[in-house]
Amino acid sequence: MTTATLTTTPARPGPVRRAIRAWPRWTPYAAAAWSAAYGLLGLLWALGVGGYPFGPGDIEDAREESLLGATTAAGTGPWIAGLGLTGALVALMLARMSARGVVRVALAGWAWANAVLLVVLVPDQRILTTVAYTPLALVGIPFGWPPMSYAEFAAKMFPWPNVNHYVCVVGGLLWAATALAFQRRTVRACVHCGRRAGHAHGWTSPAGAGRWGRWAAYAAFLMPFGYALVRWAWALGVPLTISQDFLDELHESGLVWAGAYLATFAAAGGVLTLGLTQRWGIIWPRWVLGLAGKPVPRAFPLVFATVVALSLASAGSVILRLTDWSDPAEWAGSPMTLFAPWAVVLGAATFGYYLRTRGACRVCGRSR
Structure with missing residues (x-):
């Protein structure tokens, strides 16, 4: 009597999981694309196109608490455009360069500074407010609390100036991933986990x-x-x-x-x-x-x-x-x-x- 041995091939991960695992390769290019796109918005705002989400374009009650609450499209739009274009170029450099010394520190510093600016400093407490109140609204609106419809809640909590904060957070996270991959690659560590051979962690x-x-x-x-x-x-x-x-x-x-x-x-x-x-x-x-x-x-x-x-x-x-x-x-x-x-x-x-x-x-x- 013989016993057949069956072998199975591990299931291939789906496209989403493969993309997540490949984050060190694509995040620098995504950060470059984000920076270029937001820089283009800054240029359009500077030229008079509407939609500037800070200062006069922000929600009136929130302007005082915003880091950019006193800015204008004409004054700040060119800076956004310039920083966006520069950021796109730097991100492309981080994707390919193998820098050392002062250059490495400067490039990594730029990337981390962008990450902190976009994730922590530009957004304000509205991020926390939406994170805290959205679960309550999803459950409570059918029971009358808050006393509004889902559409009304979305209009109140997610107007363009608030959504812009999330756009900035996404860009900041892309910059953080870009900085992390660059730092690991330039010290010859694994870009995925950061471990190095023979290094005591x-x-x-x-x-x-x-x-x-x-x-x-x-x-x-x-x-x-x-x-x-x-x-x-x-x-x-x-x-x-x-x-x-x-x-x-x-x-x-x-x-x-x-x-x-x-x-x-x-x-x-x-x-x-x-x-x-x-x-x-x-x-x-x-x-x-x-x-x-x-x-x-x-x-x-x-x-x-x-x-x-x-x-x-x-x-x-x-x-x-x-x-x-x-x-x-x-x-x-x-x-x-x-x-x-x-x-x-x-x-x-x-x-x-x-x-x-x-x-x-x-x-x-x-x-x-």
Whole structure:
């Protein structure tokens, strides 16, 4: 009696997965295309074409908090055009060049500066607002909260100036990927995972990331409760850090309940942050019906935590810029001053989870 041995060929990944895996090759060209396109918009705005999303073209209530709220299309459009064209050329250089020394530092610095500008500084708290309120609206609108239709909610939350913030974030992420691929390639590391042969990775090893990532996750768990406790106190009628008159105004307008929702949303996010360092962040726990015992898709916590961290970073940059730090009553009395440090520790916890849970690289084969 003979036994037939069947061999199977691993399923070929789909086009989306193949594109994701090939990100070091295409992101520099995507960053170049984005920069050229946005630079062209800047030129059109400078020539008088409508649609300039900052200053007079922005939502009136948001101009004061925007980094570019005092700008005009005629004054800033040429700068956008020039920086966009220059950025496109630099991105193409980063795609092909193998620079060293001062040139390498200058090119990488340009790329990272673009990433920070477009992801953190140009957007404002509207990114965080839409991230926080959209899930509530998707579930609550059929039940009358908020009292509007989905079309009305979309028109209110996603006008062109707000959408432009997301356009800028996409460009910033392309620049971050471009910078990362360039840095890895120019030190002869694997462009996909960053590992180098014969290099001791220390703090980036799974064990090292597990140690410091745990402390970052605990800090990111505790941080939102400082914000949430203040908002919950307001909802319960306790004027914590504010005057009674201001609290009465919040209750009369109903805004206090929106704050209570945000507090609950933040606290829930803080609890979920523990998953970045606990076993249930890797294996679904028993109480998750239908998924108990199965592996948690690694992209799920990484994408969710990254979106929240970047949203907090853009909102936190506004608070850091507008707060009068010479007045202790102002910065100590605002729970939103926690946004910036919360973004830092949540970002660190997310990076630690990424390093701790990654396996052997599919390209270079290295696992350490």
